[in-house]
Amino acid sequence: MAKKNNDFFVKKKEWSMVKDELLGCYFKPYVSKILHTYRPLVYVDCFAGKGKFEDGNNGSPLIALKIISECLETTTVKNPRIETIFIDLNYAEDLKKNLSSFPEANIISGKYEDNIKTVLKDKKNWNVFLYIDPYGIKALQCSLFDSFSKGSFNSIEMLINLNSFGFIREACHALGASFDDKSLFADLIEYDSTKLDASEKSINELNEIAGGDYWQEIIELYKDGEIDGYEAESQFAKKYCERLNQSYSYVLNMPLRIKKGQRPKYRLIHTTNHRDGCLLMVDNICNRWEALQEIQTGGQISFFEEDCNNEIVNKEEIKCKTQEFFSQFSDYVSLYDSLAMFFVNYGPICSTGDVKKVIKEFESKKMIMIHRNPSLTSKGKPTTFMSEEKGQTVLVRWAE
Ligand SMILES: C[S@@+](CC[C@H](N)C(=O)[O-])C[C@H]1O[C@@H](n2cnc3c(N)ncnc32)[C@H](O)[C@@H]1O
Known part of the structure; x- marks a missing residue:
């Protein structure tokens, strides 16, 4: 069910904890490693939020800033340079207040899609890390992701929080598919009030987000009852990653569940053109898997090794x-x-x-x-x- 956006920051929910745990566990070793390229790093939180939740928990901006300051204190690299940029359409004032102990942080009030090219314009030979955590899917234009990969950076990595179920739901609206299985979207984590209708405009918008029209075939299969909604989501996520693979050599697809046995809520996608970044992500995800399981299972002990699909891997x-x-x-x-x-x-x-x-x-x-x-x-x-x-x-x- 769609929820009003303004209660998002009241209390940090379990799934935000899982997301942040993953951002943090990867970002720390990433920063330590990337400083050894002896090139500057720019970290852009493209949908930064308020910086802090009202219950006192840190949001992604404070998590990243704390990691950066720890890394700068401990690195052996001389004169390391890291620039941080936080973009938010609605909460720039909250960000200023909540990040006041980090005066070097740059805050941009506005849309990611309107600002990101300018932000990256003068970053030739820099290392770039983009954290992309929007409410819904609307701002995720695939052509922008393609254009970043062509920039003359030293390296570029993205961690994208993809609301793939939200995409499937809007794709069903756009192609006039009704979904009998209400449970598919019943507990969708949804803070995006955007609703697409059955029109050519909506179809074009979804083509732009997906980076092609491959999603339409999946929705047709769903419409014909050949696959269920979960299969549609999983096929879409696979094809979406393959599409990103056209611009980024290494794309990791990580479905996230909040509770064991649940269907995935959304996908975290990591893209890079450097194999070492991909391998670093894999090892850090695996290292932190136990901590994530604690959040995911509410502390229940699991006797089997599981992958991030919560499937038992032997x-x-x-x-x-x-x-x-x-x-x-x-x-x-x-x-x-x-x-x-x-x-x-x-x-x-x-x-x-x-x-x-x-x-x-x-x-x-x-x-x-x-x-x-x-x-x-x-x-x-x-x-x-x-x-x-x-x-x-x-x-x-x-x-x-
Ligand atoms: C899911 S929240 C981000 C939460 C944040 N990553 C955290 O962990 O604290 C998404 C944020 O995107 C902002 N937003 C919505 N549309 C945007 C756009 N087009 N560009 C930039 N920010 C946008 C919203 O105001 C909201 O704060």
Whole structure:
């Protein structure tokens, strides 16, 4: 049910906690790492909100600013430079008040879509991180995401909170599909008063958000009763990520549930053109998974390992997927490039270390060939490392 937007900041809800937990757990290692590129970083919270909830909980702006100040205090990098920008259409005054202990924070009153190009205009060779957490879907023009990827930045990453169920609902309105399954949207986290009608204009708007018309086929299947609403959402999210993949090499699709066993509420999507950013995201998500589960289950103990779909992932399954994925490489490929592609393909189902372990096992069974550089240790023994850092490279190929 649509709710009035003005109660959003009264009390921080469980799903906002989950979102922020994910932002925080990734952003901290990201900032520490990115400072070592010796290029400045600009962090833009494109839908910043008030900065703080009325119950005293920090919103995304304060979470990011605190992480940045901790990183600046502890980094060994000389003269690190980080600029922070907070855009909000409605709450610039609240932001000024709530961020007053961070006078260096820049606050922009207005729409993200009207301001972002200007904000990024003079950021040639900078590292750019965009946090995109709108109420609904309306402001998410795919063409803007495409244009960022073409900017001459040192790097660009986005963390997008996609209300995919909201998209499906509006897509049904636009194509005149009625939905019998009211439960599909009953507990939709919805703070977007935008409603689209059945018109050409609405269809064009949705094409612009989705970056194509592929969503229409999915809604037609739903209309014909061939798939249910949950399948429609999941197919849409998959296609949406594939569309982003045209501009960003690594796109991670993370469905988020609030309670165990529930259907996903929305998707968090991480995009980057750097494999290391993708791998960092995977490992930090996996590290923080326990904390997230605490929020998600209200402290119930789970005896099984689960991925971020809350699906039980067992070691056998990881092994199967590793075999399935790596058996496609008959020529040598970089271990880290292929690992990042593995997670784009299957989602963050386990840590990078879990897959590396399976690859090592396959190496010992001669199913996978590994070419390491340097190939020998200083004592003349064959090297066994599995990391591509500090001048080391690891190439892998399927042996059979
Ligand atoms: C989901 S809230 C953001 C919450 C925030 N990330 C947090 O954790 O505290 C979305 C915010 O987007 C703002 N907003 C709505 N339309 C916008 C637009 N076109 N551009 C920028 N901000 C917008 C709203 O005023 C609202 O504060």
